[in-house]
Amino acid sequence: MSSDASGHGARQPSTWLSVLVPAHNAEPYLEECLGSIVSNVRQLPEDAASAIEILALDDASTDGSRRIIEEFRSRFPETISIIEQARSDGVSAARNSLIAQAQGDYIWFIDADDVMAPGAMVGLFDAVSRGGPDYIMCDYATFSNEPAAGSERVRKPTFKGPSNVLFEDRSAALSGLFEMGALHPWSKIHRRSLYANTLTFPLGRIYEDVLVMPLLAARAQSFFHVPQTWVLHRKHPGSLIGSKSVKIAEDKCFALVTLAAQLEKEGDHLSRGSRSAFHYFMGRHLRVVFKQLVRSDDPERAKETYRTCSMILNSAPVSIEGRVRTSLIRRGRLGKLAGLILWRRRAQKRFTSHGRFEPPKH
Structure with missing residues (x-):
């Protein structure tokens, strides 16, 4: 990794916000992304x-992403800086480098x-000015490759609880x-200090946010939710989450079990x-x-991933599956519990020799 310091020379001594943009072959979208951020700053x-x-x-x-960043940096040298990584080690490594x-x-x-x-940046500045919360949550909307200024989109909430108030x-x-x-x-x-040089995004993992975002919240002292759309999230087939790779299943298991232990x-x-809410989320x-493993069109790799996921779940320091089941029952989510048992049974039947379903441990 190398850092281009030419944009850093004019940085303000008391920077209140760092907007971090990891870009890997994002040429079709990057200009719109950076333009939206600059417009908000203005x-x-x-x-x-x-x-x-x-x-x-x-x-x-390997596309024109660097050229686009250079163009924006040349226009806004006091605001935009470039970090360069000679080798891509995934989004987690990119996030860690930016932090x-x-x-x-x-x-x-x-x-x-x-x-x-x-208006997102104005909203954020207002929220920060009202008590300086450690952890701020905003809502979002999705779109699918159409221009960002297109039709109305439905706001998707990210938090269930008090809004527009510091708690x-x-x-x-x-x-x-x-x-x-x-x-x-x-x-x-969130405040940069929450990382405290001890929390990083896990390298080589997808769904790294499932682990890190709650751990940051567990370190925060104050919170603020704004029920407004601050981000327009693009859905497209090339995104990591849009992928159906069985690696997603393994990484999700890793994140959930690691988070449970923490x-x-x-x-x-x-x-x-709050613990019940987590076990419901986990279930x-x-x-x-x-379900993803059973429906995989790569059975050999899915079998290997199933074994890895089973080992991860069995390595948990607590009886995760028993707590998941208890949470679903207490919430009256019997349909979701039945679905979990059904797909686990199908996975075990497909990927083990004996084909017997072993109920969750207590």
């Missing part, structure tokens, strides 16, 4: 706008194929996040309701994992 008062940095990381792109270079009090990740909605109940924050299940990094703006360490610091994802 809507701020001069003193607030001058204390923002935009860090764009060229993650070993290491960031100087802002707050961090906001924007994916290179997404768009920052008009300090960590259990309520985690519970509200898990209830909605929207843990993507671009709908969360939350278990919180012990009495988290309410019973929904485990059902998808087993």
Whole structure:
């Protein structure tokens, strides 16, 4: 990795926000993305706008992504800086590199194929000015490769709980996040200090946000949810989440079990309701994992992944599956419980020699 310092020389000494844009072969979308961020910065008062940095990381792109970043940097040299990685090691490595270079009090990740909605930065500055929360959540909308200024889109909430008010109940924050299940990094703006040089995105993993975003919330002292669309999230076949690779199943298992172990360490610091919300969230994802494996068109790789997922689940320090089942029963989600058992049974029948279903451990 190398950092192009030419954009850093004019950086303000007290940067309040770092907008971090990892870009790997994002040429079709990158100009629209960076343009939307710059337009938002221009809507701020001069003193607030001058204390923002935009860090764009060229993650070993082989298309025109670097050219687009260079063009924006030449137009806005006091705001935009370039980080370059000679080899792409995945989105987690890119995010870690950006965090290491960031100087802002707050961090906001924007994916290179997404768009920052008009007025989002003004809304964020207002939220920060109202008490300086550690962890800010916004809502979003999706679109599919049409121009960002297209038709009306439905706002998708990311949090179930109090809105437009500063609150300090960590259990309520985690519970509200898990209830909605929207843990993507671009709908969360948080203090850079929460990483504390001890928390990083897991290298080589997809669904890295499922692990890191709740752990950041577990470190925060204050929270703020804004029920407004600040990000327009692009859906397209080339995205990682759009992929049906069985690797997604393994990485999701890894994230869920690792998160379960970390939350278990919180012990009495988290309410019973927040733990139940997590186990409900986990049950929904485990059902998808087993369904994904059963329906894979690569049975040999799916079998290997099933064995890995089983080992990951069995390595958990607590009885995860028993708690998942209890949470689903207490919530009256018997249909979801039946779905989880059904797809787990089908996976075991397909990928094990004996074909017997072993019920979740308690």
